[in-house]
Amino acid sequence: MTHTIFIDGEAGTTGLQIRDRLARRADLEVLSIDPARRKDPEARRELLNAADAVVLCLPDDASREAVSMLSSNKVKVIDASTAFRTAPGWTYGFPEMSPTQRDAVRNATRVSNPGCYPTGFIGLVRPLVAAGLIPADFPLTVNAISGYSGGGKGLIAEFEDNAPPADTNDAFRAYGYSLVHKHLPEMKIHTGISHHPVFAPSVGRYAQGMLVEVPLQLWAMPGKPSPADLHVALEAAYAGEAFVQVASGMECAELAKTRAGAGGYVQALDPQALNGTNKMRLFVFGNADGSQARLVALLDNLGKGASGAAVQSLNLMLGLPEGEGL
Incomplete structure (x- = not known):
């Protein structure tokens, strides 16, 4: 089964590194906005709700805006900003942090990537x-x-x-x-x-x-x-x-x-x-x-401190081998 991934903010430092880590994987398909619709908010909204998982590589306010655009409860989200790292309802994406954290990430739909x-x-x-x-x-x-x-x-x-x-x-x-x-x-x-x-x-x-x-x-x-x-x-x-x-x-x-x-x-x-x-x-x-x-x-x-950690959490959330692509 191939999972679809949308990286919102893929042109930034973390986004580019995540895309590079996912590019060679056959089990994932990275979705991108049609260049002709790059400035169309509806095109972004469509991809945010169409993907199996979304990785947000945006400033805090833009991440909050992206989350507000999600209408599908099935989409799994990893946010790389500071916006949700201590927010209720979000799981901290550090699987090794405690004996129970790996399962918490595996079962989460909303994960905040650690700083x-x-x-x-x-x-x-x-x-x-x-x-x-x-x-x-x-x-x-x-x-x-x-x-x-x-x-x-x-x-x-x-x-x-x-x-x-x-x-x-x-x-x-x-x-x-x-x-x-x-x-x-x-x-x-x-x-x-x-x-x-x-x-x-x-x-x-x-x-x-x-x-x-x-x-x-x-x-x-x-x-x-x-x-x-x-x-x-x-x-x-x-x-x-x-x-x-x-x-x-x-x-x-x-x-x-x-x-x-x-x-x-x-x-x-x-x-x-x-x-x-x-x-x-x-x-x-x-x-x-x-x-x-x-x-x-x-x-x-940019590895365990950003893109690598995001991919590790993504693997867990999608039920894939934790170290895939890492």
Whole structure:
């Protein structure tokens, strides 16, 4: 059986990547608006209601508008915007998030695709909160760097085309100094923590790939867990998962031996290492006396952080093999 898919917003960064992942599949047919009717709202409405599944790759308000145009109860929807990530009636599209989440996605008709930064943060923190190692009310910080493709067409043009403004030669750009960010609500709700973390996002001068880090003062936690305790809990949470993997203690120890090389310090973790995949790798680093830890998630912001996650959820919702096309 061939399922029909309509990608609303297929010309955007995420839409293009999803279309590319689906293009070579014989079990799916991607529908597109007739070029002659591209500006006809009725043509869009027809496809939204005719497809077996719709993937919305649109700004928040446009996604809400698209959902309002759906009259068929049979159409399955995945929304890649921020609009529905904490909305009632929508299932969060992170199958590995908990033991019940995969079935929730499989049985859903409305799925919200996680944000790229939250995917790393939730992947690291939720299992540790669930295990009682991180208290729900413990103050958390998340530091992260992403490739500029995460900012969409505007930021891509700014870095690649040297378009105005004139500060496009930045090697590294930190932002979010207002301490307000659209990803914070999903970070809080989907980890079970009581307060928003302090979120320090940044962009590097490279196209895609990201590192998301949560530093922890273990000595300040009521149970004073060790880095090994954190590692064991993460390994248990993701045992057998194909796309979310926990680096071994030996690998983390090796990476911690960052040393000076001929050209400067050797980079222990490359944010681009998983580009083009739907994988996320989690690392636990601890200091010698076990009083501090750094939790790090490595993923492709356009893979497990966007298009790959959408295809994974799409497969589940349509009853197809979860890893098909990934």
